[in-house]
Amino acid sequence: MTRTFRIIQVSDLHFGGENPAAVEAALAWFHQEKPDLLVVAGDLTRDGAKTEFAAARAWLDRAPGPLFATPGNHDTPYAGPGELVERLITPWRRYEARFGIADGAVWQTPGLSVFGVNTARRAQLRWNWSKGAISVRQIRHLEGRLATAAGDVRIVVCHHPLMELTGEPMSSEVHGGRRAARHLTAAGADLVLSGHIHTPFAAPYPFGDGRTLAVVSGTLSLRERGVPPSFNLIEIDPSEIRVTALAFGKADFTVWRSWAFDRRPAA
Template sequence: MKLVQVSDIHFGGENRKAVEAATQRIHEEAPDLVVVAGDLTLDGKTSEFNAAAAWIDSLPRPTLVVPGNHDTPFVGPSELWVRFTRPWRRFKDRFGPEDGVDWRGPGLTVTSLNTARAAQLRWNWSKGAVSRSQIRRVVDVLKAAPSNDLKVVVCHHPLMEVLGGPMTARVRGGVDAANRLVEAGADIVLSGHIHLPFVTAIPFGDGKAQLVGSGTLSLRERGAAPGFNVIDADSGCVRVTALAYERGRFEVWRTWAFDRR
């Protein structure tokens, strides 16, 4: 099976040439599922959401989309009012529920977890959070999945800090969530947020569950060219290929491989 993982396109600040080239490359990859791991927009504006929806509609189906911290309005008094009263309305109108979306295909179970918050009891609202009720729901989905399925969770913020990453996620409840998801059988947790592709083992259970992050398709680069991930899985192994947009085309930037549980 094959997944494409994109995140942090930030329409309103997107790298237009990279986005255009990504559209063609994703069609060439012919994935079983396209996962969009948050931060579709730059400022949560209606025009940015419209651009994001048009682009995602141009990609191969099916798609699974989760929001990120940039996908709530926050520029100007009227936008802040929307943020506090209907933070996910623009997202939901175009992509469906912001949390708890499940997708199943042959040998594959995917579920989503919204780690973004419109407001928090801390200064930096861009950081992530996971509630106990969210953890319980995802655990139930994973435990109900067929035992041989590849079990994937999609969120925006990495649940645990990435060593050497260019920024932090500081997800409240993230370490507990990672531990519980591994106990429930998660194989991969896909995320974005830090604008740099990575693969790192979750240090719980048998150590075979992995955090997998994708880069950005925006102008907000943090140490890597614009890019996205292609994930290939068979019965014994998962391979992650980070593609980078350089010299007018997507080329392999780095690859990882790890054994399935």
């Protein structure tokens, strides 16, 4: 890899409960910076309503450059008991009608490969269905995908942070998440991008060479958790990965926090 990639990472847009000023200001910022890729790490909607998906799609259609999205736990029908049957039988139909396949999406350009995995579930054998899960089958599929992209910057996108890390504000208690983080590190993933906790965060997984980074973006909704609406700018060059969380003030975005990590040496 000889070039620098610039990726914008957003998540938890929660259209139906978005912050109107923040989403418009973010769009202007995106056009100014012209990223190589815009990644949306789930929860595009608040209640999985058709009108919310339409609003999310319309907003993202106004954004520059390629788009890569994966769903979150709010992207199934969520508004009430009348939609429970659809949630259980065809949970991702509304998402897929607007954004393509819910599990296993791929986006590639020379030097950069991005792979999606759906960690949200229609239902689970635990009370809180919003928590995440990743299966052995999904992990093996990702390992195969990563193996085909040796030499590229390799990115995995999911909604839930796979495991709790030191300094992370909360855990999404992903079933199979620790195993997934360990296997993705061994498979050479450079970044695992997620959302869900509404607070920007970046740290390496404590496995293998310690060069696989978990990067979480904040929310552009009104559902704030101690941090203003925010998104991440990720810059990747041959030797370093830089993550900058930009938070919304009264009219614009400014730097809230930044991280820098050495990249895994080329094989």
